[in-house]
């Protein structure tokens with residue numbers, strides 16, 4: 066070991082790809098080569114294909130299930146029903162109310178009833194048709210408001226049809242105001258429409274357990290629920306993340322996890338399941354449709370005096386995340402504004418519609434659409450500029466929310482609105498292809514009107530209402546091939562957002578090491594929590610930082626032991642003292658040593674809401690974004706062209722600015738989709754459009770160019786000051802587009818998605 | 828039945844193919860080329876786009892039998908060994924890849940566009956990629972990627 070260089074020297078600490086840079090994704094090359102293994106690409110020697118029989122009825126009793134014919138079909142290896150569920154036939158994220166396979170009743174169209182394993186997916190599909198289920202068809206419960214209040218309706222679950230009711234009362238609930246506006250707003254059911262279908266491969270193990278390779282958002286919660294349903298201890302159900310083709314909340318509930326493991330354990334051979342698009346529409350939860358009654362009161366100068374709201378969220382057949390939707394929906398119900406008085410009530414209900422649960426912007430998309438519609442209505446009533454009204458009432462650091470929580474971090478809402486308002490406006494359209502209708506050439510500009518609209522949102526980041534929300538990271542530092550190298554291991558799900566890159570960047574910056582490899586995400590390390598609620602950079606980022614700091618401490622101890630010098634920093638492959646002097650070369654100091662540490666990161670404690678008044682410090686952090694949309698509307702045909710969609714968002718600290726932009730672009734597209742095209746159409750509990758032919762998501766022709774302004778006002782309570790990024794832009798885009806269409810047409814448009822018939826009145 | 832196709836320059840044979848199987852299924856499940864993706868299998872998303880006899884096609888809509896004797900080029904055949912095609916490189920450099928499920932189909936579609944039209948305008952790029960859904964990126968960086976690939980191509984020719 067050479068003596069440490071104590072002479073001060075210029076440090077070459079240009080570790081590229083650290084925090085604040087936008088290095089390429091570690092999985093990027095594989096992805097562009099077509100070599101990245103998504104869950105639907107998995108393959109195993111000797112594997113068979115699993116398939117799921119689903120209920121055609123939204124509400125029915127099951128008298129009997131006959132499997133003999135299906136079992137006798139050549140090429141079929143197994144047919145399983147609820148009787149074959151080895152453990153408890155119940156799972157659920159918040160309430161264990163969902164059967165793995167239906168027993169004596171089904172509560173939604175598409176509910177899994179039986180499973181088949183066969184040599185070929187087509188054989189499995191044929192065999193499904195041979196399973197004989199004798200249903201007694203019942204009247205479905207389909208109206209969310211009736212489900213909340215009408216005691217005469219059938220009770221879909223033991224405790225009735227209300228999953229959660231929450232009231233929030235602030236100030237004087239009977240306050241009076243000079244100017245009052247009210248409205249009833251509705252949102253249709255949106256689908257996550259991730260492109261990679263639900264898929265996975267279950268491989269039975271010699272210890273009687275099972276290894277499951279799959280696409281998910283949260284390995285450990287899948288593991289817990291799957292093991293419980295299989296009647297196995299958790300350590301015998303090991304999950305490994307494979308490539309995930311998008312998630313957006315739709316992979317938070319179980320889909321094929323227990324089913325594939327049941328078949329694999331039953332047969333003693335690997336089983337692959339992969340949904341097609343139609344099945345995917347039935348195989349995951351959707352965004353809660355909502356109906357919301359709002360009343361806003363303001364002084365004649367435009368200061369908000371009160372907000373009253375009653376909001377209903379249709380949770381469908383099983384609870385999934387409905388309790389959280391009610392919590393988020395009510396606590397965020399007045400938006401990013403100062404509101405001294407409020408009376409809010411929210412209900413999340415069971416019905417026989419498709420189950421609804423997590424989707425990007427959980428519980429905030431619905432109220433944001435409503436209160437931002439109200440803000441425009443109020444601006445009109447006051448004769449005020451809509452941006453000005455928002456700026457005037459914008460909350461800021463130190464504001465008190467509707468639950469009495471004091472915002473103790475930056476909340477630059479007014480500035481976000483100013484920034485989008487002041488961006489240059491696009492010129493009038495001159496391109497033939499640029500009018501609504503595009504290449505269909507339906508207009509040359511006659512009947513086309515332009516409008517500008519704003520949308521602003523507040524979204525809680527990470528888990529709330531008293532949940533201990535945390536993530537775990539293991540970091541190992543050693544010399545490989547003469548170069549210090551760190552291995553980062555977490556169970557966090559990379560679903561496309563770029564969390565793999567962020568983990569590398571943090572480790573690079575903390576350890577001063579360029580080469581960071583990532584262990585496959587699996588359940589052999591501690592829980593990382595879900596890739597949802599815009600929480601992973603915050604939580605798993607925090608865990609990676611903590612593990613790196615613990616590793617660094619041990620390096621410093623090693624340096625102290627060897628050289629009697631106190632080191633305080635790792636930089637550019639060197640161990641550095643407080644005065645900036647290099648203590649040792651990291652690779653030399655480490656030699657053969659391997660340093661490994663595992664750490665957790667828990668965010669600040671939050672608290673449950675008071676059940677009566679809804680007061681409480683429920684949230685750990687908020688994200689804010691503002692959109693301005695410019696639209697052209699062909700009023701004769703009811704066609705909308707979004708011409709420009711601009712966004713300003715505060716992200717606290719952009720660990721990876723390019724990935725932040727990608728989140729804002731993609732989120733905005735989903736918000737635009739909800740505004741003008743995306744809806745799962747449900748009639749009497751039956752889904753009418755389970756395909757990409759009939760469920761439309763924005764194409765490259767629908768998306769306008771975007772200008773994005775990223776603010777970085779660090780949150781002093783979060784690692785590196787980060788603020789969750791993924792959700793806000795999805796939320797504020799929808800009302801911005803809707804308000805722009807209203808501004809163009811003068812129509813009230815109380816429901817999204819806005820369809821041509823809403824615009825033409827036919 | 829037996830299906831013979833040339834895939835990425837190699838003669839390949841798939842046996843025991845069912846009449847109902849698509850070219851996509853044969854590529855993915857019988858020939859081990861899972862790069863082309865299966866997001867809808869209804870011709871709506873473009874994630875399965877491959878060149879068939881030089882023309883981009885949704886391989887989920889092509890019956891395997893129809894491809895008999897055909898010449899197929901998939902995303903796996905775009906790179907020249909270790910050297911990525913400039914469209915692939917541009918997608919990486921601009922951050923146009925998030926989950927990446929749409930990427931293989933978009934790469935083939937963009938590759939074809941640039942072959943046919945060395946200087947596409949923005950509306951032409953949008954028109955050419957209108958059959959390829961992406962749920963993650965909002966398409967902004969995909970536009971950037973194609974523009975960059977066009978620029979690079981112009982710089983080298």
Ligand code: FES
Nearest residue numbers: 868870871873887
């Ligand atoms: S999988 Fe072929 S177009 Fe979607």
Ligand code: FES
Nearest residue numbers: 926927961962963
């Ligand atoms: S990157 Fe995920 S669908 Fe395009």
